[in-house]
């Protein structure tokens with residue numbers, strides 16, 4: 345039996361609970377100057393690039409920012425929507441929906457989101473929560489697989505922020521959920537849904553964002569967590585080892601990154617006479633530049649030019665109901681012990697508040 349705190353009317357007095365969904369962040373506009381600002385903040389993070397600072401300062405400011413900002417801006421322009429960058433649009437919708445899904449499970453929590461780089465920044469969101477009286481904060485990163493470059497960088501930003509705060513709230517941080525049943529199930533449903541309309545491929549390629557190989561050798565568990573996700577998904581789909589392939593994308597710079605590289609792997613598949621592949625990116629919970637442009641455009645071209653016949657990109661989990669259920673389950677497991685359960689007499693009214701958030705979801709066009 346599950347344990348929930350006694351019905352309690354003092355929520356307002358003893359402080360409220362908030363869940364903060366954290367993701368990477370994105371430029372404010374698909375323009376050179378905005379992309380430069382974003383890349384500068386991102387690539388100056390010591391968790392992301394471990395090159396000694398004076399050397400890296402020269403490379404970053406002398407080569408990378410001048411050349412990459414314009415190129416990346418063009419790529420961003422190709423995926424930008426009327427509401428903004430896909431990553432931000434999806435993250436915002438996920439936060440709205442998560443409140444509704446947690447509300448349906450009986451939890452009275454506020455849900456918001458922040459971005460590690462760009463806006464809304466982690467300090468601005470945590471300051472706002474403090475001003476609004478939230479005294480328990482659950483940090484949930486949009487990275488199923490832990491990496492020092494992403495998850496730990498989120499943690500750094502949260503800790504750094506609270507170093508400046510006298511009265512720090514109670515904090516919990518989720519490290520990973522790469523093998524969580526509900527997450528794997530959401531991925532499985534997404535693949536099956538795709539196969540129901542398009543039939544099955546010869547090979548399912550599972551492409552994860554890459555890392556410098558040196559990070560793995562220094563102890564980053566990301567690589568292993570990606571493989572575990574892939575194995576669990578393959579098992580759930582009943583795929584044998586020759587029916588799927590794990591690859592790593594988005595290599596940057598000259599150093600070796602995790603292999604096999606997605607673009608090389610799909611070319612090889614085409615050369616080996618594989619006619620159709622489907623590509624899924626299980627490490628991204630929301631479509632973004634890396635999936636919509638790199639995979640669905642560039643890698644597609646790589647496969648077709650090398651002789652492949654059919655390429656299908658399976659979208660990220662985005663706002664799919666099975667994913668929002670999974671996210672609610674993951675959050676719930678980390679909320680245990682905090683007095684978030686709606687009280688009996690307040691329940692109906694607060695359930696309605698949860699439903700208001702679902703109607704807000706409808707307004708923004710997210711599926712329920």
Ligand SMILES: C=CC1=C(C)c2cc3[nH]c(cc4nc(cc5[nH]c(cc1n2)c(C)c5CCC(=O)O)C(CCC(=O)O)=C4C)c(C)c3C=C
Nearest residue numbers: 368369370371392416431491493494553555596632633634
């Ligand atoms: C230079 C090193 C990089 C490391 C290490 C890295 C790790 C890493 N990144 C993600 C998720 C995303 N990355 C995205 C974009 C992106 N990533 C890098 C570099 C590194 N990432 C750059 C320079 C960029 C910007 C775009 C470009 O110029 O190519 C995104 C998309 C953001 C968007 O706005 O849509 C995501 C998401 C993970 C999960 C990860 C390590 C596990």
Ligand SMILES: [Fe+2]
Nearest residue numbers: 368553594634
């Ligand atoms: Fe990245």
Ligand SMILES: [Fe+2]
Nearest residue numbers: 594633634638
């Ligand atoms: Fe990329």
